[in-house]
Amino acid sequence: MHVFIVYAHPCEDSFTREIRDSFIAGIESSGHSYTLSDLYGMNFITDMSEAEYLREAYYQNDIPVPADAAAEHEKINSSDAIVFIFPLFWSDAPAKLVGWFDRVWTYGFAYGENRAMKQLEKGLVLCSAGNTMEYFKQTGILGALEKVMLEDRLCDRVKKRELLIFDGTSREKPLREQNRERHLKSAFLAGAEIDGE
Secondary structure, three states, X not given: OEEEEEEOOOOOOOHHHHHHHHHHHHHHHOOOEEEEEEOOOOOOOXXXXXXXXXXXXXXXXXXXXXXXXXXXXXXXXXXOEEEEEEEOEOOEOOHHHHHHHHHHOOEOOOEOOOOXXXXXXXXXXXXXXXXOHHHHHHHXXXXXXXXXXXXXXXXXXXXXXXXXXXXXXXXXXXHHHHHHHHHHHHHHHHHHOOOOO
C-alpha cells in the first residue's frame, strides 16, 4: 500500500513531529511506502488566488489548477491511502492545512461532476491535542472535529475513515510525559496496520 501523508506543523521540535516519525516507522516496518507533503517545509501557498476562487465559485473547469495544487492531485491519485498529521489549533487544523484543502480539493477533482480524484482505500487523521479526550467529548469539540475532518473533508473520497487524537500533549501538563510512549506506540501501530481494519 502506498500512503500519502499531509503533515502540517510549523516547528520541527514538536511532539507532532514525533508522532509523524513513529507513524512513518510503522509504515516502513510493514513494507508499505509513502509520500510526504510537509506543508510548512515546502512553504505551501494556502491563499487562493482570484482565478482559483472564480474557478471554484463558478465551477469553471477551463481555468487551470495551479501547478502546486495539481502536484498534490498527482500524489493523491498515486496513493492508496491519505493521512493527515497535525496539531489541534483552536479546535481545528492549522490554517496551513485548511488552506491546503481550499486549494487542493478543487472542483472537478475532489467534488463536482466527473470527479478526477480516485476513491482511496483509507483516510486517517492523526491529531495531537493539548487537552484531554474527556474535555473534547464534554465540549463537543470531538464531534465537531469528526464532522469536519471525516464527514466533510474525507467524506466518500475514502472507503474507511478514522480519527486518532493524541491528547494531553501540552508542555505544562504532566500527562504529556506520562502518555508519550503510549501515544508514540499508537502512532507506530497506526502506520503498521494502515491496510487493516
